[in-house]
Amino acid sequence: MSSDTAGKPSRRERMRAETITEIKASARRQLLDHGPSGISLRAVARDVGVSPAALYRYFDSLDALLTALCCDFYDELIDETRAAMDASPPERHLERMKSWVWTFRSWSVSHKREFELMLSFPEDQGSLSACPPNPIESPDDLDPITQKSIEHSRMCGLELAEFYRQSDGEGFDFGQVDMPELSPGLERELVEQCATLIIGDTVPLTWTYAFISGWVRVFGLVVMEAFGNLPVTENVDEFYKAQIMSMLKEFGLD
Amino acid sequence: MSSDTAGKPSRRERMRAETITEIKASARRQLLDHGPSGISLRAVARDVGVSPAALYRYFDSLDALLTALCCDFYDELIDETRAAMDASPPERHLERMKSWVWTFRSWSVSHKREFELMLSFPEDQGSLSACPPNPIESPDDLDPITQKSIEHSRMCGLELAEFYRQSDGEGFDFGQVDMPELSPGLERELVEQCATLIIGDTVPLTWTYAFISGWVRVFGLVVMEAFGNLPVTENVDEFYKAQIMSMLKEFGLD
DNA sequence: AAATTTTGCTAACGCCGTTAACCCTAATGA
DNA sequence: TCATTAGGGTTAACGGCGTTAGCAAAATTT
Known part of the structure; x- marks a missing residue:
């Protein structure tokens, strides 16, 4: 050696x-x-x-090469997203989360082919879903791609936790979130999943629900746009902004 | 012959x-x-x-075989969805739309492999997005798969139009939809797209917006679940119901 | 200088989709 | 009824693929 x-x-x-x-x-x-x-x-x-x-x-194989490619793509995506978030000062959590969404979207759409590949890795458990697979087993012996997908997701999740921690008592009304009644089992699962997602810190259940709802929406938007099936094509930017506004409403924010 | x-x-x-x-x-x-x-x-x-x-x-080729397979899958999906909708009487539009979502979801999840294949057809323009590709060119010379995907989408869209047409003045407050301000261009595009989606009839802009938002959410949900990346795994049914409730809220309905 | 590791090569194996050429058989029409 | 077709099957081959085994040369280490 x-x-x-x-x-x-x-x-x-x-x-x-x-x-x-x-x-x-x-x-x-x-x-x-x-x-x-x-x-x-x-x-x-x-x-x-x-x-x-x-x-x-x-x-070792073609698959290994593709995996390595995917890893690079994730690194690119994460770098760009982090840079975009850091363009706003650390305390402007809302703006930083918006940047996360916006950059995730624009990178994916301007790298359709890369996005397509990432979507189908790892085999039989597509990634890039902005949500780590559930349940999360042991912390570290996951395949590298899943790890990076989690890292990517956490950038937004951690920001939410920070947002909650720092703005508590600063005028936000956290009870305003529109959330249907949930069964006890679902509540527990959301809280647990939230704990694995947003490390250490706990945010109110309503926020967890709104956050995951938002993830689902962002994921749907990005996939549909990347695959050319978004019903809006000319004013996509405006549509995204409107969707982001709608999501914020779910948090009780303007 | x-x-x-x-x-x-x-x-x-x-x-x-x-x-x-x-x-x-x-x-x-x-x-x-x-x-x-x-x-x-x-x-x-x-x-x-x-x-x-x-x-x-x-x-003619392997691709032709796969295409034929996909067509069959669409027929299956459409049949099941229609049957589920028709289990409710024609005037219960809300229930029928819920059935559409529910059946789309459960079929996709219980037919992951089929769903996966459908998602990647036609090549370079994945389908099943619950939204026909935009802009829609000529009405009929699209590939059969895209046609069927549109047929599948329209089942829900037409139901919405019916809902609006029949319930107008029956107590629903159509102005209650939470929609951000939209740019004129986006408004126009939404209305136009709505016209191609929900044939003939026009529903209020707010409904169009809420409807497309809902589509995006449903699509995100279904894809994430089918690919095993939904953060909720044990109480998925409950989660779906909650999400459906949230979508209804976007329509100003309970 | 010798030993060893790394990196390249060629050749081959067993898949794959697709095509060309040919044959047999069942349906057709005079 | 009998020749003619068209439909459905065959075999053989082409060129592509991922992957492996075995071997030679170069670069590094000892």
Whole structure:
């Protein structure tokens, strides 16, 4: 072994890293040109100028390559979302949450192909749903993609918790949320899920309900727009803004 | 040609129809066992006990077979939804719309694999979004799947129009809908889209907005649940009912 | 300089969708 | 009734795919 935890990158390691990014770049190009199912190992090999078998020195399988691609996409999405949120000062929680929604949407729509791929990973349990799969098992031994999807979701959830914590007693009327009567079982599940989502802190049940409702709406919006089935196409921005306003109303906010 | 429009089915035609359903049945079995991408023409041929090339006498391509499958699924879904709606008398529009949502949901969740396939058809313009693609071009030369998806959507849309038409002046306060201010362009687009959706009849703008909002929510719910990412898993039924109540609130109804 | 690890290669296996060429049989029409 | 078709089946092949085994060369480590 050459450099375990903190050694400087050897020449070989640099080359290897370069090759990996080259492979992923080629795969992404194919994704953009021919869609998720149009990515072919052999075509990538041709593109990179190498034999098909050589790719297996870098990725265990085609699936592993796609997974790596997805991870990169999540990183991109998370970076952009975080940057957009941080454009507002830390105490403007509402604006920061709006930025989260807005950036999630605009990234997804301007990266339809990437979004499509992310939607179908991991196999048989599509991700990007803005909601981590339930129930959450052990904290860390989930596949990397699910972890990143949770990280992405939590950015918004944590902001909500902060919002509640800091604005308590500052004039917001938290009882104003429009929520139907819920069965005790559902209430418990919402609270528990909220606890795994919005770490440590507890927000009122009504907020949890409104938050999850909002997630569902955002997810529906983004998927429909990305797949070209939103009934609004010319004034989408306006429509999104209206939808965000409607969601805020569910929180009893203007 | 033997029987063009109304001739009795010849022996050959009966055999052919039988073979076709046998092929589709085998393909559906593979769909259930191995997912959408696990359907293989050669495997179907093996299963049916025929050479791979023989299948081309019945379907032009694998894609054509999948399309035919999807059509059948839509027919199933539409049949079930219509039956569920017709379990309530024609004048109980609210109940009928609830049945639409409920059946759409339960069919999709209990037919995850089928749902998954439908979601990705037609290529590069996923369907089943409960919203026809926009803008709608010519009325009839759309691909059959899109047509059926529109038919499915319209069942609910027409019911809404009926609801409005028959209950006008019967005590509902149609101005009560919570809707943010919309830009003139968005208003126009909503009204136009509404006209293509809910044929002939016009409902108030607020209802159109609430209706489309509801669609987005239903779609988000169904997709998330079908993909296993709904944060509620134990009390899903209760959660759906609560969400339906919330949507009704958007209409100003209890 | 020797030993070892990494990275590439070629060749092959077994899938896949699709097509071409040919054959047999059942329905058709004179 | 008999020749003609058209429908439904075959086999064989093409080119693509993901993946593996085995081997050679280069780069690193010892």
